[in-house]
Amino acid sequence: MKKIQNAVSFYRELFRSFKEQENGHFQNAYSAVREQAIQQLAETGFPTKKTEDWRFTDLQELLEQNFTLAQPFDLNQEQKKKIESLLPDVPNSIKLVFVNGYFNKEFSQTQHLPKGLHLEVKENDLSSIHTQTESNKNGFHLLAEAFSRQGVLVRVDQGQSIEQPVYILSVSAGGSEPLFFAQRNRIVLGPLSALSVVEQHLSLDSQPGFQAFQTLLELDDSARLDYYQFQNESKTFYHLNQVDATVGEHATFRSHSIDFGGKLVRNTIRVTLDGTGSDATLNGLYLANGTQHMDNHTTIVHAQAHGSSNELFQGILDDQANGVFSGKILVQPDAQKTDAKQSNNCLLLSEQAKIDSKPQLEIYADDVKCTHGATVGQLDEEEIFYLRSRGISEVAARSILTYAFAERVIEQIKIPLFKDQVEAAFNAKFKDYLTAEQ
Amino acid sequence: MLEIKNLHAKIDGKEILKGINLKIGTGEIHAIMGPNGSGKSTLANVLAGKDAYEVTEGQVLYDGKDLLSMPAEDRARSGLFLAFQYPVEIPGVSNMYFLKTALNEKLKYHGQEEMDAADFLALVRKKMKLVEIEDSLLRRPVNEGFSGGEKKKNEIFQMAVLEPKLAVLDETDSGLDIDALKIVANGVNSLHNKENSFLVITHYQRLLDYIVPDFVHVLYKGEIVKSGAKDLALELEEKGYDWLK
Numbered sequence: 001m002k003k004i005q006n007a008v009s010f011y012r013e014l015f016r017s018f019k020e021q022e023n024g025h026f027q028n029a030y031s032a033v034r035e036q037a038i039q040q041l042a043e044t045g046f047p048t049k050k051t052e053d054w055r056f057t058d059l060q061e062l063l064e065q066n067f068t069l070a071q072p073f074d075l076n077q078e079q080k081k082k083i084e085s086l087l088p089d090v091p092n093s094i095k096l097v098f099v100n101g102y103f104n105k106e107f108s109q110t111q112h113l114p115k116g117l118h119l120e121v122k123e124n125d126l127s128s129i130h131t132q133t134e135s136n137k138n139g140f141h142l143l144a145e146a147f148s149r150q151g152v153l154v155r156v157d158q159g160q161s162i163e164q165p166v167y168i169l170s171v172s173a174g175g176s177e178p179l180f181f182a183q184r185n186r187i188v189l190g191p192l193s194a195l196s197v198v199e200q201h202l203s204l205d206s207q208p209g210f211q212a213f214q215t216l217l218e219l220d221d222s223a224r225l226d227y228y229q230f231q232n233e234s235k236t237f238y239h240l241n242q243v244d245a246t247v248g249e250h251a252t253f254r255s256h257s258i259d260f261g262g263k264l265v266r267n268t269i270r271v272t273l274d275g276t277g278s279d280a281t282l283n284g285l286y287l288a289n290g291t292q293h294m295d296n297h298t299t300i301v302h303a304q305a306h307g308s309s310n311e312l313f314q315g316i317l318d319d320q321a322n323g324v325f326s327g328k329i330l331v332q333p334d335a336q337k338t339d340a341k342q343s344n345n346c347l348l349l350s351e352q353a354k355i356d357s358k359p360q361l362e363i364y365a366d367d368v369k370c371t372h373g374a375t376v377g378q379l380d381e382e383e384i385f386y387l388r389s390r391g392i393s394e395v396a397a398r399s400i401l402t403y404a405f406a407e408r409v410i411e412q413i414k415i416p417l418f419k420d421q422v423e424a425a426f427n428a429k430f431k432d433y434l435t436a437e438q
Numbered sequence: 439m440l441e442i443k444n445l446h447a448k449i450d451g452k453e454i455l456k457g458i459n460l461k462i463g464t465g466e467i468h469a470i471m472g473p474n475g476s477g478k479s480t481l482a483n484v485l486a487g488k489d490a491y492e493v494t495e496g497q498v499l500y501d502g503k504d505l506l507s508m509p510a511e512d513r514a515r516s517g518l519f520l521a522f523q524y525p526v527e528i529p530g531v532s533n534m535y536f537l538k539t540a541l542n543e544k545l546k547y548h549g550q551e552e553m554d555a556a557d558f559l560a561l562v563r564k565k566m567k568l569v570e571i572e573d574s575l576l577r578r579p580v581n582e583g584f585s586g587g588e589k590k591k592n593e594i595f596q597m598a599v600l601e602p603k604l605a606v607l608d609e610t611d612s613g614l615d616i617d618a619l620k621i622v623a624n625g626v627n628s629l630h631n632k633e634n635s636f637l638v639i640t641h642y643q644r645l646l647d648y649i650v651p652d653f654v655h656v657l658y659k660g661e662i663v664k665s666g667a668k669d670l671a672l673e674l675e676e677k678g679y680d681w682l683k
Contacts, residue, residue, distance in 0.1 A: 382526045383526050388509070388514070389514055391514035392543055393543070396543075404528065404530025408529075
């Protein structure tokens with residue numbers, strides 16, 4: 001408890017310097033939200049291991065660490081080249097780049113937008129991004145509210161189907177001092193509109209840090225959003241990410257959370273199917289080694305009838321890595337004819353790797369179909385032998401089977417350029433495992 | 439081609455093979471028959487190199503090489519093929535990718551150039567006809583959701599593509615209806631030539647109506663108790679295995 005109190009005082013202090021730094025820029029409609037968030041943090045504090053939703057994720061190291069507020073940062077040539085290589089090499093592709101939480105005009109491209117798409121980078125006054133009236137916000141949620149300097153507001157007009165994906169790239173770079181930054185984004189899709197968003201969190205070097213990230217997604221009736229989150233930060237990074245999506249009548253929401261990097265990663269994803277016949281797909285892929293800790297907490301609320309949800313999380317854990325999967329499906333009384341599927345599979349490549357898996361079904365309607373399944377284990381020796389018996393080496397067989405396991409999620413990525421990027425990152429990380437085995 | 443000398447093997451501490459002797463010449467088809475539990479599948483798995491089986495005594499010479507000292511993948515690359523009794527399903531790995539990788543591993547092993555996608559496709563088209571396997575099955579993950587018969591056909595199809603020198607068919611006939619059985623047998627017969635050999639393991643004589651063996655051996659309680667020409671299979675069909683005890 002004491003440590004958490006210390007952490008609360010630390011962030012209150014940090015907030016004071018945050019305000020001083022901005023030198024009065026915060027006197028706007030959003031100021032009260034920031035103040036209130038810090039106030040509330042003082043009251044509720046951070047989650048502990050006794051908090052049910054955080055039982056399996058030890059926050060002690062994070063909360064004991066002192067971070068410095070990220071400052072605007074001048075990129076050198078080498079860093080610029082790296083950023084370029086991370087962005088799609090397509091003329092006029094829509095890109096929003098943030099470096100240590102600061103918007104970078106040089107690499108962003110927000111001109112020549114297709115008809116019906118609106119992008120705004122909000123600064124200081126984030127009122128138009130803040131709509132949340134949720135009551136039980138946790139400490140990290142509150143940090144994002146208080147400390148976010150900038151945020152993106154994306155809007156798609158009614159009936160507009162945007163073909164080009166919107167890339168949001170958040171990179172960290174710099175030195176060795178641990179940095180803290182936060183960001184809030186909001187994506188709003190009008191009725192019958194469609195959009196794809198690729199959000200990436202990457203490190204240019206081994207810059208340590210802590211990022212609190214929060215995204216609000218609103219899909220109006222019959223809208224469709226393909227939302228990709230790819231995190232491959234340095235292994236010294238704490239990544240606390242929260243997504244709240246509201247899905248309207250006959251709207252389709254597809255989310256893919258892919259995590260290969262970070263020291264401690266927590267994705268809290270909450271989807272509310274708020275209209276009849278709405279559909280959500282929640283996919284996840286995490287590949288952890290060393291002492292990485294990756295935690296996925298998902299909640300799907302079926303609030304209306306005829307909704308469907310399909311959830312697939314595939315985890316691969318090596319060395320002493322830890323994984324957590326908690327998937328809650330809540331079917332409210334009005335949500336008759338709900339069809340919900342959840343599947344969480346985890347491959348443990350070493351004896352010290354560990355997964356805590358917790359499916360939860362809470363059903364208050366009587367005419368529904370809900371299934372969940374979880375598997376935890378090693379690669380199947382029979383499958384390995386089958387491949388070997390055809391002339392494929394054991395190392396190659398293990399690689400093929402592990403890749404096939406990940407492929408179940410990767411194959412659902414519908415943007416070829418981005419899919420290639422994820423595949424390359426997977427292979428790069430996985431190669432370490434294979435060479436270590438030999 | 440293959441010479442098995444006094445082969446003893448056990449699994450989980452239990453001795454299953456108790457001194458097998460068998461010689462298969464190049465171009466020959468041998469059949470091994472025997473009741474359940476006689477060690478037929480154990481023999482097949484030991485030859486293919488499955489780690490779970492421990493060879494306690496004996497020797498196997500394959501093309502003059504010590505087969506038992508070779509890892510499973512090298513046995514396959516040098517031309518040994520096992521058609522499994524129960525082929526496993528491998529979700530997420532497409533048949534085509536799997537087979538192309540396997541074939542290229544073999545070519546690499548023999549210092550030959552790897553096959554590109556176009557040549558491989560042409561080869562596949564040719565071999566598909568042999569076993570009457572549908573194109574759609576090949577696009578699917580290895581054996582996933584295949585019926586029993588489709589899995590066995592896929593084994594023969596893989597055999598056709600990999601063109602082994604010695605193929606061991608482990609109860610490939612089990613669970614097949616007569617049409618599928620004929621297709622499988624046709625596949626084997628059309629692949630058979632003077633340069634390659636087959637070891638057909640079966641419980642029933644039925645398959646041997648279509649694949650005619652040069653020699654028939656009876657495996658009983660881990661030993662070959664009787665060998666003869668193809669007529670032996672008919673005799674076994676008539677009398678069962680009891681008279682051998």
